[in-house]
Amino acid sequence: MSESFKTLCPYCGVGCGLEVFPPAASGRATHRDNQGNPIWKVVGDKSHPSSQGMVCVKGATVTESLDKNRLKYPMMRDSLSESFREVSWDEAFEKIVSRIQKIRESRGANGICMYGSGQFQTEDYYIAQKLIKGCLGTNNFDANSRLCMSSAVAGYMQSFGADGPPCCYSDLELTDCAFLIGTNTAECHPIVFNRLRKHHKKNRHVKMIVVDPRCTKTAEVADLHLAINPGTDIDLLNGIAHLLMGWGAFDSLFIDECTQGFPDYAGVIQHYPPEVVSQKCGIGIDQLEQAARYWADSKKVLSLWSMGINQSQEGTAKVRTLINLHLMTGNICKPGAGPFSLTGQPNAMGGREAGGLAHILPGYRSVKNAQHRAEVEKLWGLNPGQISRFPGRDAWSMITGLETGEVDLLWIAATNPAVSMPDLHRTKAALLKSPFTIYQDAYYPTETSAYAHILLPAAQWSEKTGTMTNSERVVTLCPKFREPPGVAKADWEIFAEVGRRLGFHQQFAFADAAAVHREFVQFTRDRPCDMGEISHEKLAEDGPMQWYDPQKAEIEIEDQDSGFFSSLLKGLIKKEPLKGKRLYTDLRFHTPDGRAKFAAYHSRGLAEPPCEEYPFVLTVGRLYGHWHTQTRTGRIEKIVKMHPHPFIEIHPRDAAKLEIIDGDWIELRSRRGKARFPAKVTKAIAPKTVFVPMHWGALWANDAEANVLTHPAACPISLEPELKACAVQLVPVNSLPEPSQHSELMSVSTSNQR
Numbered sequence: 001m002s003e004s005f006k007t008l009c010p011y012c013g014v015g016c017g018l019e020v021f022p023p024a025a026s027g028r029a030t031h032r033d034n035q036g037n038p039i040w041k042v043v044g045d046k047s048h049p050s051s052q053g054m055v056c057v058k059g060a061t062v063t064e065s066l067d068k069n070r071l072k073y074p075m076m077r078d079s080l081s082e083s084f085r086e087v088s089w090d091e092a093f094e095k096i097v098s099r100i101q102k103i104r105e106s107r108g109a110n111g112i113c114m115y116g117s118g119q120f121q122t123e124d125y126y127i128a129q130k131l132i133k134g135c136l137g138t139n140n141f142d143a144n145s146r147l148c149m150s151s152a153v154a155g156y157m158q159s160f161g162a163d164g165p166p167c168c169y170s171d172l173e174l175t176d177c178a179f180l181i182g183t184n185t186a187e188c189h190p191i192v193f194n195r196l197r198k199h200h201k202k203n204r205h206v207k208m209i210v211v212d213p214r215c216t217k218t219a220e221v222a223d224l225h226l227a228i229n230p231g232t233d234i235d236l237l238n239g240i241a242h243l244l245m246g247w248g249a250f251d252s253l254f255i256d257e258c259t260q261g262f263p264d265y266a267g268v269i270q271h272y273p274p275e276v277v278s279q280k281c282g283i284g285i286d287q288l289e290q291a292a293r294y295w296a297d298s299k300k301v302l303s304l305w306s307m308g309i310n311q312s313q314e315g316t317a318k319v320r321t322l323i324n325l326h327l328m329t330g331n332i333c334k335p336g337a338g339p340f341s342l343t344g345q346p347n348a349m350g351g352r353e354a355g356g357l358a359h360i361l362p363g364y365r366s367v368k369n370a371q372h373r374a375e376v377e378k379l380w381g382l383n384p385g386q387i388s389r390f391p392g393r394d395a396w397s398m399i400t401g402l403e404t405g406e407v408d409l410l411w412i413a414a415t416n417p418a419v420s421m422p423d424l425h426r427t428k429a430a431l432l433k434s435p436f437t438i439y440q441d442a443y444y445p446t447e448t449s450a451y452a453h454i455l456l457p458a459a460q461w462s463e464k465t466g467t468m469t470n471s472e473r474v475v476t477l478c479p480k481f482r483e484p485p486g487v488a489k490a491d492w493e494i495f496a497e498v499g500r501r502l503g504f505h506q507q508f509a510f511a512d513a514a515a516v517h518r519e520f521v522q523f524t525r526d527r528p529c530d531m532g533e534i535s536h537e538k539l540a541e542d543g544p545m546q547w548y549d550p551q552k553a554e555i556e557i558e559d560q561d562s563g564f565f566s567s568l569l570k571g572l573i574k575k576e577p578l579k580g581k582r583l584y585t586d587l588r589f590h591t592p593d594g595r596a597k598f599a600a601y602h603s604r605g606l607a608e609p610p611c612e613e614y615p616f617v618l619t620v621g622r623l624y625g626h627w628h629t630q631t632r633t634g635r636i637e638k639i640v641k642m643h644p645h646p647f648i649e650i651h652p653r654d655a656a657k658l659e660i661i662d663g664d665w666i667e668l669r670s671r672r673g674k675a676r677f678p679a680k681v682t683k684a685i686a687p688k689t690v691f692v693p694m695h696w697g698a699l700w701a702n703d704a705e706a707n708v709l710t711h712p713a714a715c716p717i718s719l720e721p722e723l724k725a726c727a728v729q730l731v732p733v734n735s736l737p738e739p740s741q742h743s744e745l746m747s748v749s750t751s752n753q754r
Helices: 058-066 089-106 123-135 149-160 169-173 189-203 231-248 252-260 260-269 274-281 285-297 315-329 348-353 370-381 394-406 424-433 491-501 513-524 536-542 562-569 639-642 652-657
Strands: 005-008 017-021 041-044 111-118 142-143 178-180 207-211 224-226 301-305 339-341 409-413 437-441 454-457 466-469 474-478 616-621 648-650 664-671 676-680 688-695 726-733
Touching: 005 339, 005 474, 017 058, 017 189, 041 058, 089 111, 089 189, 089 409, 089 454, 111 123, 111 394, 111 536, 123 142, 123 348, 123 370, 123 466, 123 491, 123 513, 142 394, 142 409, 149 315, 169 189, 178 370, 207 285, 207 726, 224 339, 224 370, 231 274, 231 285, 252 394, 260 315, 274 285, 285 315, 301 315, 315 339, 315 454, 370 616, 394 424, 437 652, 466 513, 648 664
Parallel strands: 111 142, 111 409, 178 207, 178 301, 207 224, 301 339, 409 437, 437 454, 616 688, 648 676
Antiparallel strands: 005 017, 017 041, 466 474, 616 726, 648 688, 664 676, 664 726
């Protein structure tokens, strides 16, 4: 057995390299979990370019969950009122294929939906697209990335003509000013923050601005913390632009030569003078001016954002308004500068590359583009016109499709919508109506397994080979280094077998994951996300590789000023076709005329603003140790001790009015539901705003589901729900029993666990 295996952390989009040692390798003591299973030791991979040997608590403990509460065998039942029975793979496949064929004959393929996950490896994503969008001819594939990254996708596509963050992690150590908005980077992307914080501490001229209603671990170390009112991000960004315009702190040469739409944008920002923005955002004029001054005085501004921007009815507008500031000041296309979306999940980027949303196809193609469809049909060996020209159902419209009876089959894989979707009471009621739900996961039970007719055991990280792409476009090979439990299979193998049994033998004749990857990268050749040079073999030999745009040129100059742009535009700088870390360094974008596009947006505010009956704004988010719905981390003792129970953060001023002290129970009520939490009275949250972590579903605590309260109103462009904010009322509750601990709740029947 090998001494160690190099792989990628399967949690957030930072994409940290891990080195994993088998139990007792080289004389190491064998550590065991509380069930007696040997634990593989995990350390940071010092050779990985993205994380440089650093690792957070989630990555360091990931192997401790591998053998706990695993789904080992296929299980089936005829109705949700029955108990599951163990079945063979043949019986499960026969039932699935028969059901798919029946639906295709009676209603057509649009009655079939698949809901996937950013935890998929790229090979899983790709085969799912080939099955659903290609062979079955419906675009009804969406992923939980719809709930976190689709606004960033839409923003990049509309501003630059293509998806893909143009920055890289090296920019964290080159910037003069880091502008963090809608991201608690220190807790949600800790290794990215570690790199930035080291640079910030080492260089006194470097400034850090953090925009967040909470004084998070990120905000605590900022030079300037702007605790704006929820929903006022566009007011703030337009207000900064207003000041920059008035000070003449904009790059007219870059605007004239490299962008379009600036006059309309200039017309909008004139309506955002400091006194108006200060009042709307709830910050001082001096704070607003200081933020604008930091931006104006910096040669290289790097912005970072995540869910606080994306999860909004204005998600795409917020992203584009932030990009506007970069275009206005020429803070793009150079080291240390640019708009950098931090992806939430380990392979959200890989999913975008593979076409893993309802409106896109592999290789950054669109289902609405006839040429794109024809290219994919040819490569897949399909008849012309077989791929639908209509976008499929997004995640929420799958739920509404269950309500109306338009969805006959829902296939859920590697995600837990019974906790993570908005308006959970409505979501669960819709899931109960599903005529046929397939649930494919590595763990059992989860909250979603209660709504399934068939359970399919999936091999997870460490038990299958595949690739993942992190936030800086670095692709890492994740090798298989242990056997899956029972008869669990890789997700792509399950999809491929269903495809073969439906008669598509030629399309799914893959020997292994490397063969799947070889076919996938053909779709990226000469596309903005070209990975034609990347293969499993090269990744195994050379280590992680970053994709770049071969049609562009990289000019690797560390200190670029306005004179650089002038010289580049006049052709005085020679451009060499290098494998660059950044996109658009030749100042040409993927729009028809090569110019980036300004967007002129006024602020609309929250979809559900506070009112007399619901006077508080609830915002939700993640904690450092836990991950999403605790499917993994809830089974890791160290993390459970770190974050033992949910809570609600409330400002002392609000707590005093409600006569609440620290530890008192509070019932939160929205127009959709209610939940109960112990109070954490803290000045870290802004008055009239409360915070609840989103990790606790019904398996882990009683009445603590944050998304029971949230609503499904979404961005009209990205279709991403506004999970970050809703209006609530707070009611003190006396003598409530504490929620049951997860160890008691995990006694749910696991009859298939031999």
